[in-house]
Amino acid sequence: MRDLVKVFDGFVAVGGVSLDAPRGSIGAIIGPNGAGKTTLFNLITGHLRPDRGHVKLNGRDVTGIAPHDLCRLGVGRSFQRTNIFPRLTVFENVQAAFLSHRGRGWNLVAPVERLYRAETEALLESIGLADRAGEIAGFLSHGGQKQLELGLALALEPEILLLDEPTAGMSATETREAIRLIERIARERGLTLLFTEHDMEVVFSISERITVLHQGRVIANGPPDEVRRDEAVRRVYLGERH
Ligand SMILES: Nc1ncnc2c1ncn2[C@@H]1O[C@H](COP(=O)(O)OP(=O)(O)OP(=O)(O)O)[C@@H](O)[C@H]1O
């Protein structure tokens, strides 16, 4: 990302953010409420068009490309508010994601419910939802729904995955489990991961790089130890909580 700017009615939500997400790295974007984290994600994933600046993916300018096209280019995401199909079963949710991503292929005669069965089962296994496959997604616990949402993002086979507060609303135990799961999956698949998170323990435990946003600007960016010691960060952010 280079010099990304987003202004809402004169209010600068993102004020010139430049950032690299090296392939295979795990990076956190942190900052107080309203710092611009979600807006920045929306600029990267094409849900918002920047007023200035650009986004490059593997050297290709993808600024302003529609979300579904970016998704096809390997940019996956989850949302701060959970985004699943609540009336479908857990299995059907993931299967629908595979279908939407890969289509029916040559299998024009096979009944839809048989398509991507093996892939769906394997993915449910890897996100720890195999034994809930038949349950209606809307009835899963909040943590379970977030887990499923991760599955939906993974079914789209992203290269880079943006997770906006993947543990929002989870208990401390659920949070720790979810983060371990996310870290394992990111490592196994060699994903580039960018996530936002309010739980500092989580952030400092799994991130290779931490970017601190404050009022739409990057005030620090570097390895956890460096960011933890940063004076500006302590003043505007960490100090406010600890
Ligand atoms: N569509 C919009 N129209 C107007 N203002 C907006 C819009 N989206 C975001 N904002 C404003 O931009 C600022 C940044 O919001 P954003 O949601 O990106 O923050 P955030 O860092 O994700 O916060 P949180 O930690 O609460 O999720 C906020 O002041 C917000 O009110």
Ligand SMILES: [Mg+2]
């Ligand atoms: Mg947000």
